[in-house]
Amino acid sequence: MLHIPGVCPHCARECGFDILCADYYSSQKTIAELRKNQWSCPVFGMEESKNMATVYCGGVCAECHKPVMLCLEVDNANLKHLRECVRDPEKRYNGNTPKIASMAPPPRQAWTHPSLPPEVGRAFSDLQRMVWSETTPAFILIGARTVLEKVCSELGANGKTLFERVKDLREKGILAGVLYEWASEIRRWGNAGTHNFEGSKEDAEDLTEFTKLLLQYAFELPARVKEAREKRKVSG
Ligand SMILES: [Zn+2]
CATH class of the missing domain: 1.20.120 (Four Helix Bundle (Hemerythrin (Met), subunit A))
Structure with missing residues:
Protein backbone atom coordinates (compact mmCIF):
# COMPACT_ATOMS: atom_id res chain seq x y z
CA MET A 1 0.00 0.00 0.00
CA LEU A 2 1.28 3.43 -0.92
CA HIS A 3 -0.07 6.41 1.03
CA ILE A 4 0.95 9.92 -0.07
CA PRO A 5 0.48 12.87 2.33
CA GLY A 6 -1.39 15.84 0.85
CA VAL A 7 -4.47 18.07 0.96
CA CYS A 8 -7.54 16.65 -0.81
CA PRO A 9 -8.81 18.84 -3.72
CA HIS A 10 -12.39 17.68 -2.94
CA CYS A 11 -12.79 17.95 0.84
CA ALA A 12 -9.68 20.08 1.66
CA ARG A 13 -8.75 17.71 4.49
CA GLU A 14 -5.08 17.09 5.10
CA CYS A 15 -5.46 13.32 5.19
CA GLY A 16 -3.47 12.20 2.12
CA PHE A 17 -4.20 9.71 -0.63
CA ASP A 18 -4.21 5.91 -0.91
CA ILE A 19 -2.69 5.03 -4.26
CA LEU A 20 -4.48 2.25 -6.14
CA CYS A 21 -2.48 2.11 -9.37
CA ALA A 22 0.53 3.69 -11.03
CA ASP A 23 1.96 3.84 -14.53
CA TYR A 24 4.37 5.65 -16.86
CA TYR A 25 7.38 5.32 -14.63
CA SER A 26 10.22 7.35 -16.09
CA SER A 27 13.66 8.05 -14.78
CA GLN A 28 15.94 10.73 -16.20
CA LYS A 29 19.45 9.45 -16.76
CA THR A 30 22.37 11.71 -17.52
CA ILE A 31 23.95 11.85 -20.94
CA ALA A 32 27.07 10.20 -19.47
CA GLU A 33 25.08 7.21 -18.22
CA LEU A 34 23.34 6.83 -21.59
CA ARG A 35 26.66 7.00 -23.48
CA LYS A 36 28.09 4.11 -21.46
CA ASN A 37 25.92 1.68 -23.41
CA GLN A 38 25.75 3.42 -26.80
CA TRP A 39 29.18 4.08 -28.26
CA SER A 40 28.30 4.28 -31.90
CA CYS A 41 25.39 6.70 -32.21
CA PRO A 42 24.64 10.25 -31.06
CA VAL A 43 22.96 10.41 -27.65
CA PHE A 44 20.66 13.11 -26.31
CA GLY A 45 19.94 13.49 -22.61
CA MET A 46 20.33 15.58 -19.49
CA GLU A 47 23.76 17.06 -18.70
CA GLU A 48 23.25 16.68 -14.96
CA SER A 49 21.53 13.92 -13.10
CA LYS A 50 18.17 14.93 -11.65
CA ASN A 51 18.18 11.80 -9.58
CA MET A 52 14.40 11.89 -9.59
CA ALA A 53 11.89 9.56 -11.20
CA THR A 54 8.36 10.51 -12.25
CA VAL A 55 5.32 8.33 -11.60
CA TYR A 56 1.69 8.90 -12.61
CA CYS A 57 -0.79 7.48 -10.10
CA GLY A 58 -4.50 7.10 -9.52
CA GLY A 59 -5.80 7.01 -5.98
CA VAL A 60 -8.47 8.10 -3.54
CA CYS A 61 -8.61 10.59 -0.67
CA ALA A 62 -8.18 8.67 2.60
CA GLU A 63 -11.08 10.63 4.12
CA CYS A 64 -13.77 11.35 1.48
CA HIS A 65 -12.67 8.52 -0.89
CA LYS A 66 -13.09 10.70 -4.00
CA PRO A 67 -10.65 10.02 -6.86
CA VAL A 68 -7.45 11.94 -7.65
CA MET A 69 -4.72 11.68 -10.26
CA LEU A 70 -1.23 12.51 -9.04
CA CYS A 71 2.08 13.05 -10.77
CA LEU A 72 4.77 12.14 -8.22
CA GLU A 73 8.48 12.79 -8.14
CA VAL A 74 10.49 10.32 -6.13
CA ASP A 75 14.20 9.56 -5.60
CA ASN A 76 15.41 6.99 -8.15
CA ALA A 77 16.64 4.91 -5.23
CA ASN A 78 13.09 4.51 -3.91
CA LEU A 79 11.38 3.78 -7.23
CA LYS A 80 11.59 -0.02 -7.02
CA HIS A 81 10.27 -0.11 -3.45
CA LEU A 82 7.47 2.33 -4.38
CA ARG A 83 6.37 0.14 -7.31
CA GLU A 84 6.25 -2.92 -5.05
CA CYS A 85 4.10 -1.08 -2.51
CA VAL A 86 1.59 0.01 -5.18
CA ARG A 87 1.26 -3.61 -6.35
CA ASP A 88 1.20 -5.24 -2.91
CA PRO A 89 -1.43 -3.96 -0.39
CA GLU A 90 0.45 -5.72 2.46
CA LYS A 91 3.69 -3.79 1.86
CA ARG A 92 4.13 -0.37 3.53
CA TYR A 93 6.16 2.29 1.77
CA ASN A 94 8.96 3.59 4.00
CA GLY A 95 11.18 5.51 1.57
CA ASN A 96 11.50 9.31 1.20
CA THR A 97 8.11 10.99 0.85
CA PRO A 98 7.37 11.48 -2.87
CA LYS A 99 6.68 15.07 -3.93
CA ILE A 100 3.31 15.80 -5.60
CA ALA A 101 4.36 17.62 -8.80
CA SER A 102 0.78 18.08 -10.04
CA MET A 103 -2.73 16.94 -9.22
CA ALA A 104 -6.12 16.56 -10.91
CA PRO A 105 -8.55 17.97 -9.91
CA PRO A 106 -6.24 20.90 -9.06
CA PRO A 107 -5.87 21.90 -5.38
CA ARG A 108 -8.42 24.40 -4.12
CA GLN A 109 -7.26 27.94 -3.52
CA ALA A 110 -8.96 29.96 -0.81
CA TRP A 111 -9.99 33.44 -1.98
CA THR A 112 -8.13 36.33 -0.41
CA HIS A 113 -6.91 39.80 -1.47
CA PRO A 114 -3.84 41.83 -0.43
CA SER A 115 -6.13 44.64 0.78
CA LEU A 116 -7.65 42.43 3.50
CA PRO A 117 -6.27 43.03 7.00
ZN1 LIG B 1 -11.14 14.22 0.43
Missing part, protein backbone atom coordinates in the same frame (compact mmCIF):
# COMPACT_ATOMS: atom_id res chain seq x y z
CA PRO A 118 -4.13 39.92 7.77
CA GLU A 119 -6.38 38.66 10.58
CA VAL A 120 -9.49 39.00 8.42
CA GLY A 121 -7.76 37.25 5.48
CA ARG A 122 -6.66 34.34 7.68
CA ALA A 123 -10.08 33.96 9.31
CA PHE A 124 -11.85 33.99 5.93
CA SER A 125 -9.43 31.41 4.44
CA ASP A 126 -10.21 29.13 7.40
CA LEU A 127 -13.93 29.69 6.85
CA GLN A 128 -13.69 28.61 3.18
CA ARG A 129 -11.77 25.46 4.18
CA MET A 130 -14.51 24.66 6.71
CA VAL A 131 -17.09 24.78 3.88
CA TRP A 132 -15.00 22.47 1.65
CA SER A 133 -14.45 19.95 4.44
CA GLU A 134 -18.20 19.99 5.21
CA THR A 135 -17.77 21.09 8.82
CA THR A 136 -21.02 21.19 10.86
CA PRO A 137 -22.90 24.19 9.28
CA ALA A 138 -23.59 25.93 12.63
CA PHE A 139 -19.81 26.25 13.18
CA ILE A 140 -19.48 27.90 9.75
CA LEU A 141 -22.29 30.38 10.56
CA ILE A 142 -20.53 31.19 13.84
CA GLY A 143 -17.23 31.49 11.93
CA ALA A 144 -18.76 33.99 9.47
CA ARG A 145 -19.98 36.06 12.44
CA THR A 146 -16.43 36.00 13.83
CA VAL A 147 -15.09 37.32 10.50
CA LEU A 148 -17.71 40.11 10.72
CA GLU A 149 -16.51 40.92 14.29
CA LYS A 150 -12.96 41.31 12.94
CA VAL A 151 -14.16 43.46 10.01
CA CYS A 152 -15.98 45.78 12.47
CA SER A 153 -12.93 46.23 14.65
CA GLU A 154 -10.72 46.87 11.57
CA LEU A 155 -13.20 49.51 10.36
CA GLY A 156 -13.11 51.23 13.77
CA ALA A 157 -16.64 50.41 14.98
CA ASN A 158 -17.82 51.42 18.47
CA GLY A 159 -20.47 49.68 20.57
CA LYS A 160 -20.87 46.97 23.18
CA THR A 161 -22.56 44.35 21.01
CA LEU A 162 -22.03 43.34 17.39
CA PHE A 163 -25.50 44.77 16.64
CA GLU A 164 -24.38 48.17 17.97
CA ARG A 165 -21.04 48.04 16.15
CA VAL A 166 -22.68 47.24 12.78
CA LYS A 167 -25.17 50.08 13.39
CA ASP A 168 -22.32 52.44 14.31
CA LEU A 169 -20.62 51.68 10.99
CA ARG A 170 -23.87 52.44 9.17
CA GLU A 171 -24.20 55.78 10.96
CA LYS A 172 -20.62 56.66 10.02
CA GLY A 173 -21.47 55.88 6.38
CA ILE A 174 -18.92 53.03 6.23
CA LEU A 175 -21.41 50.16 5.92
CA ALA A 176 -24.14 51.83 3.88
CA GLY A 177 -27.07 50.40 1.91
CA VAL A 178 -26.68 46.83 0.75
CA LEU A 179 -23.43 46.37 2.73
CA TYR A 180 -25.30 47.07 5.95
CA GLU A 181 -27.98 44.55 4.94
CA TRP A 182 -25.35 41.86 4.28
CA ALA A 183 -23.56 42.55 7.56
CA SER A 184 -26.89 42.30 9.41
CA GLU A 185 -27.65 38.95 7.72
CA ILE A 186 -24.25 37.56 8.72
CA ARG A 187 -24.82 38.72 12.31
CA ARG A 188 -28.33 37.19 12.45
CA TRP A 189 -27.32 33.82 10.94
CA GLY A 190 -24.31 33.72 13.22
CA ASN A 191 -26.63 34.19 16.19
CA ALA A 192 -28.85 31.34 14.97
CA GLY A 193 -25.73 29.14 14.85
CA THR A 194 -24.55 30.23 18.29
CA HIS A 195 -27.82 30.01 20.22
CA ASN A 196 -29.77 27.25 18.48
CA PHE A 197 -27.05 25.39 16.57
CA GLU A 198 -29.18 25.97 13.45
CA GLY A 199 -28.10 26.00 9.81
CA SER A 200 -27.97 23.78 6.71
CA LYS A 201 -25.07 23.09 4.33
CA GLU A 202 -26.67 25.55 1.85
CA ASP A 203 -26.94 28.22 4.57
CA ALA A 204 -23.24 27.78 5.31
CA GLU A 205 -22.30 28.08 1.60
CA ASP A 206 -24.56 31.11 1.05
CA LEU A 207 -23.30 32.91 4.12
CA THR A 208 -19.67 32.30 3.14
CA GLU A 209 -20.46 33.82 -0.28
CA PHE A 210 -22.15 36.80 1.43
CA THR A 211 -19.11 37.25 3.64
CA LYS A 212 -16.85 37.23 0.57
CA LEU A 213 -18.98 39.94 -1.06
CA LEU A 214 -18.81 42.01 2.12
CA LEU A 215 -15.01 41.74 2.16
CA GLN A 216 -14.81 42.61 -1.55
CA TYR A 217 -16.96 45.72 -1.10
CA ALA A 218 -15.39 46.80 2.20
CA PHE A 219 -11.70 46.24 1.31
CA GLU A 220 -10.97 45.03 -2.24
CA LEU A 221 -12.98 47.54 -4.28
CA PRO A 222 -11.78 50.68 -2.40
CA ALA A 223 -8.19 49.43 -2.78
CA ARG A 224 -8.67 48.88 -6.51
CA VAL A 225 -10.26 52.31 -7.01
CA LYS A 226 -7.35 53.91 -5.14
CA GLU A 227 -4.84 51.98 -7.25
CA ALA A 228 -6.57 53.00 -10.50
CA ARG A 229 -6.58 56.67 -9.41
CA GLU A 230 -2.90 56.58 -8.57
CA LYS A 231 -2.09 55.00 -11.92
CA ARG A 232 -4.04 57.75 -13.71
CA LYS A 233 -2.15 60.43 -11.74
CA VAL A 234 1.21 58.91 -12.75
CA SER A 235 0.27 58.61 -16.42
CA GLY A 236 -1.13 62.00 -16.87
Whole structure:
Protein backbone atom coordinates (compact mmCIF):
# COMPACT_ATOMS: atom_id res chain seq x y z
CA MET A 1 0.00 0.00 0.00
CA LEU A 2 1.28 3.43 -0.92
CA HIS A 3 -0.07 6.41 1.03
CA ILE A 4 0.95 9.92 -0.07
CA PRO A 5 0.48 12.87 2.33
CA GLY A 6 -1.39 15.84 0.85
CA VAL A 7 -4.47 18.07 0.96
CA CYS A 8 -7.54 16.65 -0.81
CA PRO A 9 -8.81 18.84 -3.72
CA HIS A 10 -12.39 17.68 -2.94
CA CYS A 11 -12.79 17.95 0.84
CA ALA A 12 -9.68 20.08 1.66
CA ARG A 13 -8.75 17.71 4.49
CA GLU A 14 -5.08 17.09 5.10
CA CYS A 15 -5.46 13.32 5.19
CA GLY A 16 -3.47 12.20 2.12
CA PHE A 17 -4.20 9.71 -0.63
CA ASP A 18 -4.21 5.91 -0.91
CA ILE A 19 -2.69 5.03 -4.26
CA LEU A 20 -4.48 2.25 -6.14
CA CYS A 21 -2.48 2.11 -9.37
CA ALA A 22 0.53 3.69 -11.03
CA ASP A 23 1.96 3.84 -14.53
CA TYR A 24 4.37 5.65 -16.86
CA TYR A 25 7.38 5.32 -14.63
CA SER A 26 10.22 7.35 -16.09
CA SER A 27 13.66 8.05 -14.78
CA GLN A 28 15.94 10.73 -16.20
CA LYS A 29 19.45 9.45 -16.76
CA THR A 30 22.37 11.71 -17.52
CA ILE A 31 23.95 11.85 -20.94
CA ALA A 32 27.07 10.20 -19.47
CA GLU A 33 25.08 7.21 -18.22
CA LEU A 34 23.34 6.83 -21.59
CA ARG A 35 26.66 7.00 -23.48
CA LYS A 36 28.09 4.11 -21.46
CA ASN A 37 25.92 1.68 -23.41
CA GLN A 38 25.75 3.42 -26.80
CA TRP A 39 29.18 4.08 -28.26
CA SER A 40 28.30 4.28 -31.90
CA CYS A 41 25.39 6.70 -32.21
CA PRO A 42 24.64 10.25 -31.06
CA VAL A 43 22.96 10.41 -27.65
CA PHE A 44 20.66 13.11 -26.31
CA GLY A 45 19.94 13.49 -22.61
CA MET A 46 20.33 15.58 -19.49
CA GLU A 47 23.76 17.06 -18.70
CA GLU A 48 23.25 16.68 -14.96
CA SER A 49 21.53 13.92 -13.10
CA LYS A 50 18.17 14.93 -11.65
CA ASN A 51 18.18 11.80 -9.58
CA MET A 52 14.40 11.89 -9.59
CA ALA A 53 11.89 9.56 -11.20
CA THR A 54 8.36 10.51 -12.25
CA VAL A 55 5.32 8.33 -11.60
CA TYR A 56 1.69 8.90 -12.61
CA CYS A 57 -0.79 7.48 -10.10
CA GLY A 58 -4.50 7.10 -9.52
CA GLY A 59 -5.80 7.01 -5.98
CA VAL A 60 -8.47 8.10 -3.54
CA CYS A 61 -8.61 10.59 -0.67
CA ALA A 62 -8.18 8.67 2.60
CA GLU A 63 -11.08 10.63 4.12
CA CYS A 64 -13.77 11.35 1.48
CA HIS A 65 -12.67 8.52 -0.89
CA LYS A 66 -13.09 10.70 -4.00
CA PRO A 67 -10.65 10.02 -6.86
CA VAL A 68 -7.45 11.94 -7.65
CA MET A 69 -4.72 11.68 -10.26
CA LEU A 70 -1.23 12.51 -9.04
CA CYS A 71 2.08 13.05 -10.77
CA LEU A 72 4.77 12.14 -8.22
CA GLU A 73 8.48 12.79 -8.14
CA VAL A 74 10.49 10.32 -6.13
CA ASP A 75 14.20 9.56 -5.60
CA ASN A 76 15.41 6.99 -8.15
CA ALA A 77 16.64 4.91 -5.23
CA ASN A 78 13.09 4.51 -3.91
CA LEU A 79 11.38 3.78 -7.23
CA LYS A 80 11.59 -0.02 -7.02
CA HIS A 81 10.27 -0.11 -3.45
CA LEU A 82 7.47 2.33 -4.38
CA ARG A 83 6.37 0.14 -7.31
CA GLU A 84 6.25 -2.92 -5.05
CA CYS A 85 4.10 -1.08 -2.51
CA VAL A 86 1.59 0.01 -5.18
CA ARG A 87 1.26 -3.61 -6.35
CA ASP A 88 1.20 -5.24 -2.91
CA PRO A 89 -1.43 -3.96 -0.39
CA GLU A 90 0.45 -5.72 2.46
CA LYS A 91 3.69 -3.79 1.86
CA ARG A 92 4.13 -0.37 3.53
CA TYR A 93 6.16 2.29 1.77
CA ASN A 94 8.96 3.59 4.00
CA GLY A 95 11.18 5.51 1.57
CA ASN A 96 11.50 9.31 1.20
CA THR A 97 8.11 10.99 0.85
CA PRO A 98 7.37 11.48 -2.87
CA LYS A 99 6.68 15.07 -3.93
CA ILE A 100 3.31 15.80 -5.60
CA ALA A 101 4.36 17.62 -8.80
CA SER A 102 0.78 18.08 -10.04
CA MET A 103 -2.73 16.94 -9.22
CA ALA A 104 -6.12 16.56 -10.91
CA PRO A 105 -8.55 17.97 -9.91
CA PRO A 106 -6.24 20.90 -9.06
CA PRO A 107 -5.87 21.90 -5.38
CA ARG A 108 -8.42 24.40 -4.12
CA GLN A 109 -7.26 27.94 -3.52
CA ALA A 110 -8.96 29.96 -0.81
CA TRP A 111 -9.99 33.44 -1.98
CA THR A 112 -8.13 36.33 -0.41
CA HIS A 113 -6.91 39.80 -1.47
CA PRO A 114 -3.84 41.83 -0.43
CA SER A 115 -6.13 44.64 0.78
CA LEU A 116 -7.65 42.43 3.50
CA PRO A 117 -6.27 43.03 7.00
CA PRO A 118 -4.13 39.92 7.77
CA GLU A 119 -6.38 38.66 10.58
CA VAL A 120 -9.49 39.00 8.42
CA GLY A 121 -7.76 37.25 5.48
CA ARG A 122 -6.66 34.34 7.68
CA ALA A 123 -10.08 33.96 9.31
CA PHE A 124 -11.85 33.99 5.93
CA SER A 125 -9.43 31.41 4.44
CA ASP A 126 -10.21 29.13 7.40
CA LEU A 127 -13.93 29.69 6.85
CA GLN A 128 -13.69 28.61 3.18
CA ARG A 129 -11.77 25.46 4.18
CA MET A 130 -14.51 24.66 6.71
CA VAL A 131 -17.09 24.78 3.88
CA TRP A 132 -15.00 22.47 1.65
CA SER A 133 -14.45 19.95 4.44
CA GLU A 134 -18.20 19.99 5.21
CA THR A 135 -17.77 21.09 8.82
CA THR A 136 -21.02 21.19 10.86
CA PRO A 137 -22.90 24.19 9.28
CA ALA A 138 -23.59 25.93 12.63
CA PHE A 139 -19.81 26.25 13.18
CA ILE A 140 -19.48 27.90 9.75
CA LEU A 141 -22.29 30.38 10.56
CA ILE A 142 -20.53 31.19 13.84
CA GLY A 143 -17.23 31.49 11.93
CA ALA A 144 -18.76 33.99 9.47
CA ARG A 145 -19.98 36.06 12.44
CA THR A 146 -16.43 36.00 13.83
CA VAL A 147 -15.09 37.32 10.50
CA LEU A 148 -17.71 40.11 10.72
CA GLU A 149 -16.51 40.92 14.29
CA LYS A 150 -12.96 41.31 12.94
CA VAL A 151 -14.16 43.46 10.01
CA CYS A 152 -15.98 45.78 12.47
CA SER A 153 -12.93 46.23 14.65
CA GLU A 154 -10.72 46.87 11.57
CA LEU A 155 -13.20 49.51 10.36
CA GLY A 156 -13.11 51.23 13.77
CA ALA A 157 -16.64 50.41 14.98
CA ASN A 158 -17.82 51.42 18.47
CA GLY A 159 -20.47 49.68 20.57
CA LYS A 160 -20.87 46.97 23.18
CA THR A 161 -22.56 44.35 21.01
CA LEU A 162 -22.03 43.34 17.39
CA PHE A 163 -25.50 44.77 16.64
CA GLU A 164 -24.38 48.17 17.97
CA ARG A 165 -21.04 48.04 16.15
CA VAL A 166 -22.68 47.24 12.78
CA LYS A 167 -25.17 50.08 13.39
CA ASP A 168 -22.32 52.44 14.31
CA LEU A 169 -20.62 51.68 10.99
CA ARG A 170 -23.87 52.44 9.17
CA GLU A 171 -24.20 55.78 10.96
CA LYS A 172 -20.62 56.66 10.02
CA GLY A 173 -21.47 55.88 6.38
CA ILE A 174 -18.92 53.03 6.23
CA LEU A 175 -21.41 50.16 5.92
CA ALA A 176 -24.14 51.83 3.88
CA GLY A 177 -27.07 50.40 1.91
CA VAL A 178 -26.68 46.83 0.75
CA LEU A 179 -23.43 46.37 2.73
CA TYR A 180 -25.30 47.07 5.95
CA GLU A 181 -27.98 44.55 4.94
CA TRP A 182 -25.35 41.86 4.28
CA ALA A 183 -23.56 42.55 7.56
CA SER A 184 -26.89 42.30 9.41
CA GLU A 185 -27.65 38.95 7.72
CA ILE A 186 -24.25 37.56 8.72
CA ARG A 187 -24.82 38.72 12.31
CA ARG A 188 -28.33 37.19 12.45
CA TRP A 189 -27.32 33.82 10.94
CA GLY A 190 -24.31 33.72 13.22
CA ASN A 191 -26.63 34.19 16.19
CA ALA A 192 -28.85 31.34 14.97
CA GLY A 193 -25.73 29.14 14.85
CA THR A 194 -24.55 30.23 18.29
CA HIS A 195 -27.82 30.01 20.22
CA ASN A 196 -29.77 27.25 18.48
CA PHE A 197 -27.05 25.39 16.57
CA GLU A 198 -29.18 25.97 13.45
CA GLY A 199 -28.10 26.00 9.81
CA SER A 200 -27.97 23.78 6.71
CA LYS A 201 -25.07 23.09 4.33
CA GLU A 202 -26.67 25.55 1.85
CA ASP A 203 -26.94 28.22 4.57
CA ALA A 204 -23.24 27.78 5.31
CA GLU A 205 -22.30 28.08 1.60
CA ASP A 206 -24.56 31.11 1.05
CA LEU A 207 -23.30 32.91 4.12
CA THR A 208 -19.67 32.30 3.14
CA GLU A 209 -20.46 33.82 -0.28
CA PHE A 210 -22.15 36.80 1.43
CA THR A 211 -19.11 37.25 3.64
CA LYS A 212 -16.85 37.23 0.57
CA LEU A 213 -18.98 39.94 -1.06
CA LEU A 214 -18.81 42.01 2.12
CA LEU A 215 -15.01 41.74 2.16
CA GLN A 216 -14.81 42.61 -1.55
CA TYR A 217 -16.96 45.72 -1.10
CA ALA A 218 -15.39 46.80 2.20
CA PHE A 219 -11.70 46.24 1.31
CA GLU A 220 -10.97 45.03 -2.24
CA LEU A 221 -12.98 47.54 -4.28
CA PRO A 222 -11.78 50.68 -2.40
CA ALA A 223 -8.19 49.43 -2.78
CA ARG A 224 -8.67 48.88 -6.51
CA VAL A 225 -10.26 52.31 -7.01
CA LYS A 226 -7.35 53.91 -5.14
CA GLU A 227 -4.84 51.98 -7.25
CA ALA A 228 -6.57 53.00 -10.50
CA ARG A 229 -6.58 56.67 -9.41
CA GLU A 230 -2.90 56.58 -8.57
CA LYS A 231 -2.09 55.00 -11.92
CA ARG A 232 -4.04 57.75 -13.71
CA LYS A 233 -2.15 60.43 -11.74
CA VAL A 234 1.21 58.91 -12.75
CA SER A 235 0.27 58.61 -16.42
CA GLY A 236 -1.13 62.00 -16.87
ZN1 LIG B 1 -11.14 14.22 0.43
